[in-house]
Amino acid sequence: MNNVKKLVRPSIATLKGYSSARDEFTGMEGVFLDANENPFGNLNRYPDPYQRQLKRQIAQLKHVSEENLFIGNGSDEIIDITFRVFCEPQKDKAVILIPTYGMYEVSAAINNIELIKVPLTADFDIDLSATKKALASEDAKLLILCSPNNPTGNLLNRGAMREIIETFNGIVLIDEAYIDFSDEISCNTWLKEYPNIIIIQTLSxxxxxxxxxxxxxxxxxxIIHYFNKVKPPYNVSGLNQAAAIKALVDNETYLSQKEMILSERQKLRTALDKNPLVLKQYPSVTNFILAKVTDAKVIYNALTNKKIIVRNRSTQIKNCLRFSIGTPDENAQLIQALNNLSI
Ligand SMILES: Cc1ncc(COP(=O)(O)O)c(C=O)c1O
Structure with a gap:
């Protein structure tokens, strides 16, 4: 573990962030003639740059402190900001464990950061010795762990994650986009133990x-302090902050949709089990299933012709398709189409 300040890019450490009008005054009361806004209308004011109301809601729900929260324009923005805060272009390197979410590679490329790709084991878990070896490489600054992982659908081993975090002298970004579907608790409970970790989740x-x-x-x-300096001042729109608060408050909808998705996943699993085109299904704690099929390209094209769009992940894992769990009707259409494919 390391002193976080030493890991921040020097130009970011010394950066004086933009001070927006709404940084100085929150825009809740008074006569506001400071931001060149139009005084008329409903969406005429800039939103809260620090999304305080939304953070209050999340802090309460997730049992964390508001000071430990950052809101991004999607978690994709937080991935990008992590690169921009910690990785010096053309110098620092980042480590990812493949196959995983494709955006890490794109974000690294945009930021001109070399990636070290370490394969996961055959059952898509952390290969401890290979990962440690990669992290020992000079200039390895950032490790991204995706758990539950996309597109494989499984959680990474917690003991191995801890071992790596404890020995790596860099930043570890843990992507928990799909954690809400699993029974596992979030790694955000590790925040007090490890100053060098960032956990991301999403409302998507x-x-x-x-x-x-x-x-x-x-x-x-x-870390939040550095992130706030680098983010665009009004990175989450007022409409979207309000939509997020509404969704977080409505626990009933969240739980019932989740229950439906999980029971539909089981139905799809049973149907895929019976289908001769499906050779293997990987375990999933997410809202998708990765399956090895006889010929991914042929099946993908046949489904697309029937206007059922799934994701062909064969470039990452040979002959694998990824099925997102849809509504009961959409899943029934997928099952029917798969059962009727004459290939
Ligand atoms: C693992 C993972 N992380 C992050 C994201 C991006 O999510 P967001 O919509 O929050 O940008 C996705 C989207 O598919 C994802 O699969």
């Missing part, structure tokens, strides 16, 4: 707000 999956672009980051106050 279990909370059904992919369109609103709201991602949650949990980290030390020090």
């Amino acid at each position: 999956k279990a909370y059904g707000l992919a369109s609103a672009r709201v991602g949650i980051g949990y980290a030390s106050q020090e």
